[in-house]
Amino acid sequence: MKNSLRNLAFLGLVALGACSPKLQLVKTEKKLIPITENLPKDSAMLAFYKPYRIKLDSLMNDVVAISEMEIQKAQPEGPLNNFFADAMYDSAKDKGIAFDFAYTNYGGLRIPLPKGEIYRYKIFELMPFENALVTVKFKGEDIQRFFDYIAEGGGDPISGARFTISNKKAIDITINGIPFDASKTYTVLTSDYMANGGDGGAIFTRLIERENLDFKLRDAILQYLEKLKKAGKTLNPVNDGRIKIK
Template structure:
């Protein structure tokens, strides 16, 4: 049973000088109103929202893809971690966005994806936020600190890079198949939430260039699934050793 809390305001009429009558709140009283399945339906409200519900249901129940297994988060890697980061990477490259590494925080992935049909509403449950992509450029020395930040957390979704965690530091780093070069600048594609320092990501304040993009992470996932479905591919992310622990 759910209960809704309402405040009932008792209003008094006061006459204040020549300005005429004004309403003033005299006091409030709190009362709980029980809401349960036994309560009769309000036909007026039902008829009002039903057309919207039917339209929304018809969209949210679209089958976007089929998964060959349950897709779950993990540490230092997880199939959900890799799926999400690879989807970010692939969809952004399809849009012509230039970057080296795609990254997001594992805390932002809210549910696992089931084996079988993946419905649109599941992607909204997975990524319920309206976060958009942001490109962040780092100097090489701060890029190392970025990888160390991921290593200290035990691993996060990342695509385009591979490394090993040793004593909570990132070692043996490669970026797109090439050894990490501390003398170079690199671009990380992430969410505006992380770029703003969310989830302890103060490292992002060390960027030497930032560009916010009009492309939501959720839309990137939807585009990736649409591409896989068009190609007749099942969703089957694997653990590929992109993050190891020594």
């Protein structure tokens, strides 16, 4: 009897399933909904993210540095160029990373930094990408090509090296105060974006060794600013002749 009841129940479910309607999409209509201040607020969504917004606003509005001037980029060198590259260099050295000089691309400097209080969110605007630092090693002959690449573009942010641009070529190169030696190998600290060939960086196809570092470029900038702040120093980068034009 029990088996008969089970079978009847099963057959009933099958019959109901067979009789249920099958829905099919027969028409779609596109509609543009403008996002304006007149849209009604979703109180449930606002309540959901409010605690996160309060925490994020508190973090992003933290003053990370005091600048004595507006810091802008320029070529062949500029205060923002030098600040950015020096921050990379200093923070990486503090972490014990081995390299000879630091380099990044001029186009990666997204905004100038204002005079006075610099809030954390400004550093995110300056460096909005999640790029990490890497070290790449080159033969000496390719380091000459590397500096020629910088010279041809009019100058990029560097730290730990100096040179002169003459007819779009690099001359009088020194690295950490020592004249460049084409018979040696050199290690460059840069971003994974550039090491991957970004921004026209075909020179990076000539590297002979690469090490990816678990250290974000933005974090290197913030670490450098925190170091200055703890030392009671303001931010005052200047042009120092690290890249000249003959």
